[in-house]
Amino acid sequence: MKLKIEDVDDLCTGAAFLGAGGGGDPYIGGLMIKQELAAGRTIEIVNPDELDDEELIIPTAMMGAPTVLLEKIPSGEEPIRALQVVERELGRKAGATMPTEVGGINSTIPLFVGARLGIPVVDADGQGRAFPELQMETFAIEGVAGCPLGISDEKGDTALVMTDDNYRMEWIARGITIRFGGTAYFANYPMSGAEVKRTAVKHTLTLARRIGDIIRNSRHRKKDPFDELCQFLATTSYAFAKVVFDGKITDVDRRTSDGFTLGSVTIDNPDGRCTIEFQNENLIARADGEVLAIVPDIISILDAETAVPITNETLRYGQRVKVMAVRVPPIMRSDAALRQFGPQAFGLSENYVALT
Amino acid sequence: MKLKIEDVDDLCTGAAFLGAGGGGDPYIGGLMIKQELAAGRTIEIVNPDELDDEELIIPTAMMGAPTVLLEKIPSGEEPIRALQVVERELGRKAGATMPTEVGGINSTIPLFVGARLGIPVVDADGQGRAFPELQMETFAIEGVAGCPLGISDEKGDTALVMTDDNYRMEWIARGITIRFGGTAYFANYPMSGAEVKRTAVKHTLTLARRIGDIIRNSRHRKKDPFDELCQFLATTSYAFAKVVFDGKITDVDRRTSDGFTLGSVTIDNPDGRCTIEFQNENLIARADGEVLAIVPDIISILDAETAVPITNETLRYGQRVKVMAVRVPPIMRSDAALRQFGPQAFGLSENYVALT
Numbered sequence: 001m002k003l004k005i006e007d008v009d010d011l012c013t014g015a016a017f018l019g020a021g022g023g024g025d026p027y028i029g030g031l032m033i034k035q036e037l038a039a040g041r042t043i044e045i046v047n048p049d050e051l052d053d054e055e056l057i058i059p060t061a062m063m064g065a066p067t068v069l070l071e072k073i074p075s076g077e078e079p080i081r082a083l084q085v086v087e088r089e090l091g092r093k094a095g096a097t098m099p100t101e102v103g104g105i106n107s108t109i110p111l112f113v114g115a116r117l118g119i120p121v122v123d124a125d126g127q128g129r130a131f132p133e134l135q136m137e138t139f140a141i142e143g144v145a146g147c148p149l150g151i152s153d154e155k156g157d158t159a160l161v162m163t164d165d166n167y168r169m170e171w172i173a174r175g176i177t178i179r180f181g182g183t184a185y186f187a188n189y190p191m192s193g194a195e196v197k198r199t200a201v202k203h204t205l206t207l208a209r210r211i212g213d214i215i216r217n218s219r220h221r222k223k224d225p226f227d228e229l230c231q232f233l234a235t236t237s238y239a240f241a242k243v244v245f246d247g248k249i250t251d252v253d254r255r256t257s258d259g260f261t262l263g264s265v266t267i268d269n270p271d272g273r274c275t276i277e278f279q280n281e282n283l284i285a286r287a288d289g290e291v292l293a294i295v296p297d298i299i300s301i302l303d304a305e306t307a308v309p310i311t312n313e314t315l316r317y318g319q320r321v322k323v324m325a326v327r328v329p330p331i332m333r334s335d336a337a338l339r340q341f342g343p344q345a346f347g348l349s350e351n352y353v354a355l356t
Numbered sequence: 357m358k359l360k361i362e363d364v365d366d367l368c369t370g371a372a373f374l375g376a377g378g379g380g381d382p383y384i385g386g387l388m389i390k391q392e393l394a395a396g397r398t399i400e401i402v403n404p405d406e407l408d409d410e411e412l413i414i415p416t417a418m419m420g421a422p423t424v425l426l427e428k429i430p431s432g433e434e435p436i437r438a439l440q441v442v443e444r445e446l447g448r449k450a451g452a453t454m455p456t457e458v459g460g461i462n463s464t465i466p467l468f469v470g471a472r473l474g475i476p477v478v479d480a481d482g483q484g485r486a487f488p489e490l491q492m493e494t495f496a497i498e499g500v501a502g503c504p505l506g507i508s509d510e511k512g513d514t515a516l517v518m519t520d521d522n523y524r525m526e527w528i529a530r531g532i533t534i535r536f537g538g539t540a541y542f543a544n545y546p547m548s549g550a551e552v553k554r555t556a557v558k559h560t561l562t563l564a565r566r567i568g569d570i571i572r573n574s575r576h577r578k579k580d581p582f583d584e585l586c587q588f589l590a591t592t593s594y595a596f597a598k599v600v601f602d603g604k605i606t607d608v609d610r611r612t613s614d615g616f617t618l619g620s621v622t623i624d625n626p627d628g629r630c631t632i633e634f635q636n637e638n639l640i641a642r643a644d645g646e647v648l649a650i651v652p653d654i655i656s657i658l659d660a661e662t663a664v665p666i667t668n669e670t671l672r673y674g675q676r677v678k679v680m681a682v683r684v685p686p687i688m689r690s691d692a693a694l695r696q697f698g699p700q701a702f703g704l705s706e707n708y709v710a711l712t
Binding site: 163168 | 517519532
């Protein structure tokens with residue numbers, strides 16, 4: 001499937017929805033890929049089930065502080081150089097690239113790389129949403145090695161990181177990212193087509209595009225976008241979604257610490273109060289002592305009227321919002337997956353209970 | 357020339373002298389190489405003037421906080437892995453290794469690598485003393501590229517850093533070192549035998565050994581070790597040395613900041629007061645408004661009786677000391693060299709005046 005220029009905004013809206021409040025605003029990435037398409041380049045999105053088992057796939061992404069990204073615009077060469085560092089280490093060219101995370105800006109980086117290098121982009125990722133750290137990948141949970149990791153900045157500097165511990169890969173790459181000025185572009189988890197089929201969360205780029213399409217069009221069709229989203233998600237591997245709270249934002253507590261955006265948002269309505277805690281992404285929604293939804297299920301705060309997702313950088317007092325929760329696919333809530341990105345991985349004391 | 361086990365302590369004493377108060381205590385490195393020699397391995401030290409012009413030389417060293425080194429003992433594999441990262445990137449094996457700095461522990465790391473890999477160690481370095489940062493090398497001043505840089509820790513993790521800016525090489529490698537836990541081992545400035553001849557400070561390993569030998573033996577020969585040192589240094593490329601102050605330490609102000617040991621030491625005698633400022637290494641010695649010696653000339657604080665060098669970690673109130681200054685060779689005080697590691701590179705306002 002070739003990505004059309006008119007689909008880009010929908011894909012970005014859906015990526016913001018799947019970003020669960022974090023993941024970085026896909027706006028800049030959307031501009032970058034529209035520019036590529038306008039220049040006549042093509043972006044081919046391929047079904048993971050149709051990959052050649054022997055093909056080499058090298059995922060590409062951005063890491064660091066989304067707030068820094070807004071002032072330190074990528075030239076576009078960064079993720080390409082990162083991918084080439086991995087290619088050089090492996091002595092082999094990538095047949096395709098892929099997102100490591102579909103939520104937020106990282107849905108767009110591999111699309112840009114695919115356009116520039118003329119290679120397809122696999123319709124799948126390793127998070128099925130957004131998570132803050134590099135070891136939080138279904139690829140890792142299912143046994144794919146994270147390294148070699150290639151990383152690059154806008155000056156042309158690169159590094160190749162080699163470790164067999166995916167936590168240390170995250171730790172070292174995060175340190176390099178800080179030295180690169182707060183954002184960097186990387187390629188890691190190089191794998192075969194067979195490994196993609198076995199370890200990825202599939203069809204998530206097209207999922208993002210459909211979510212964006214529903215949010216944009218439901219009003220024109222005089223449908224409620226929240227109902228439409230829930231009905232659509234019920235037909236996907238995510239299987240279940242619902243609005244867990246609606247009201248007005250009455251408090252936002254947000255701070256930047258250790259390279260993360262940490263805090264909470266309070267939403268009130270006449271019947272009660274909902275508090276959502278976040279570490280880049282929304283982690284848990286509570287109301288009156290009850291857990292409404294908890295990570296890894298997706299918690300997204302949407303404009304109460306348009307259903308446009310609001311990322312945590314832009315939450316503010318007085319916004320009227322609905323909180324939508326989405327149950328994640330089974331591959332993302334296995335015991336191994338919950339150890340990697342379940343509530344305890346974020347320091348929460350509550351156990352995971354799938355959204356019902 | 358084969359290094360003998362009985363020469364190791366002398367070489368370490370001389371390396372501490374050339375460390376100008378910093379460079380890290382060579383004690384642990386000395387133990388490591390004595391163990392190699394006791395196990396029957398050989399350490400061949402070769403004259404840089406006799407190198408094959410086409411030979412590949414890859415220097416090896418340790419970086420980070422000397423205070424951390426005391427508790428995070430290297431396994432010995434770290435600098436070897438770092439060298440192998442560079443070899444892999446270049447697609448070529450090193451014919452020899454070499455110190456990047458002769459002052460402090462980094463005189464010993466390449467000797468260990470040479471013993472383990474069975475390759476010779478070039479009797480030369482890129483600092484002729486100790487300096488705190490990776491771009492402060494005569495290699496860099498004379499146009500040798502610092503990258504590829506290989507870096508490794510005791511867990512077996514490695515990184516390859518590629519940048520054409522030696523300041524950024526230092527900046528990125530320092531960030532990785534912090535993530536590696538405060539110390540790391542690296543290989544950089546890979547160069548040909550012809551480049552070593554053109555850019556290195558020569559014969560500095562044998563210089564260190566001779567300095568250590570003089571300090572150890574002068575008492576047995578009933579000679580004054582300070583006179584002996586000055587007489588010997590006059591016959592080398594350093595050409596001139598003298599005692600610039602003697603007295604008792606009356607104050608030590610020492611703090612750790614940004615990965616450096618910063619501070620000053622005050623030495624008093626009946627006729628006046630000398631204050632020495634340091635950033636790891638001693639930078640400037642002043643007495644009564646007069647500059648006694650200034651970087652890049654070497655300022656070493658020695659025990660007043662034995663002439664054993666005292667590194668800045670072990671300075672304390674009440675020590676009776678003599679301050680010896682050594683003029684560095686011409687290659688280390690060219691205009692280009694002074695830009696790299698002259699007084700202004702350390703934030704001093706005084707200009708360099710060679711010791712007379």
